Amino acid sequence: MSNLPKKNEEYGTREYWDKRYEQEPEDATFDWFKKYADVAHLIHDAIPEKSAKILMLGCGNSTLSEDMYDNGYKNIVNIDYSPVVISQMSSRHRGRRPEMECKFMDIRDLQFEDGSFDVAVDKGTMDAMMTANGDVWASNKNDPPQRVVEDCTKEVNEVVRVLRKGSGTFLYLTFGQPHFRRRYLAREGASLEIKQIGDAFHYYLYILRT
Numbered sequence: 108m109s110n111l112p113k114k115n116e117e118y119g120t121r122e123y124w125d126k127r128y129e130q131e132p133e134d135a136t137f138d139w140f141k142k143y144a145d146v147a148h149l150i151h152d153a154i155p156e157k158s159a160k161i162l163m164l165g166c167g168n169s170t171l172s173e174d175m176y177d178n179g180y181k182n183i184v185n186i187d188y189s190p191v192v193i194s195q196m197s198s199r200h201r202g203r204r205p206e207m208e209c210k211f212m213d214i215r216d217l218q219f220e221d222g223s224f225d226v227a228v229d230k231g232t233m234d235a236m237m238t239a240n241g242d243v244w245a246s247n248k249n250d251p252p253q254r255v256v257e258d259c260t261k262e263v264n265e266v267v268r269v270l271r272k273g274s275g276t277f278l279y280l281t282f283g284q285p286h287f288r289r290r291y292l293a294r295e296g297a298s299l300e301i302k303q304i305g306d307a308f309h310y311y312l313y314i315l316r317t
């Protein structure tokens with residue numbers, strides 16, 4: 108595939124994502140790990156209210172938001188720090204999904220009021236940030252690089268800030284095992300539930316309730 112990076116850590120750069128989306132056809136879609144159909148039962152359990160206000164973190168050109176929208180979750184705001192994919196996603200949904208919003212934004216610096224969302228969803232976005240500056244397996248004593256720790260901490264801090272206190276839910280779908288992810292998600296006063304998905308190769312759904 109020509110859109111694969113030369114080095115894994117390119118997944119942690121905005122340049123890589125812009126170039127990748129520029130090379131793809133305007134209407135291309137790609138889903139990392141899982142599609143809505145694979146996890147719909149888990150999403151329904153975690154988001155029983157179809158009217159919930161949902162923030163999609165690093166939407167890329169995934170079909171997750173549109174499948175959720177078409178299934179009744181109409182109140183979705185997609186954000187991504189690639190202006191290229193945000194322009195493509197805006198054209199894709201314009202007319203067809205009038206309530207869907209697409210905004211250019213960095214997940215480490217959310218331009219939303221405190222407590223303004225019921226749910227935030229991350230599918231593979233924190234994972235992309237984690238590739239920056241090398242491989243977590245290769246660092247000393249399994250400690251990830253400082254930049255990765257800062258970026259992931261900023262994301263989760265921002266998510267917790269924009270979620271409604273007492274009733275907010277952060278859903279994070281990843282291949283990352285609890286040993287590598289729990290440190291970013293554990294927050295005082297919030298509960299963390301972890302669900303394992305799949306048989307041979309496992310994925311994980313982290314559910315942080317604020």
Ligand SMILES: C[S@@+](CC[C@H](N)C(=O)[O-])C[C@H]1O[C@@H](n2cnc3c(N)ncnc32)[C@H](O)[C@@H]1O
Nearest residue numbers: 124138139165166167169187188213214230231
């Ligand atoms: C691995 S893809 C996942 C895309 C989509 N969530 C999915 O499930 O297929 C990562 C996406 O996150 C975006 N991204 C990475 N870091 C980001 C950041 N700091 N702020 C906003 N978007 C980011 C990239 O541009 C890319 O579209």
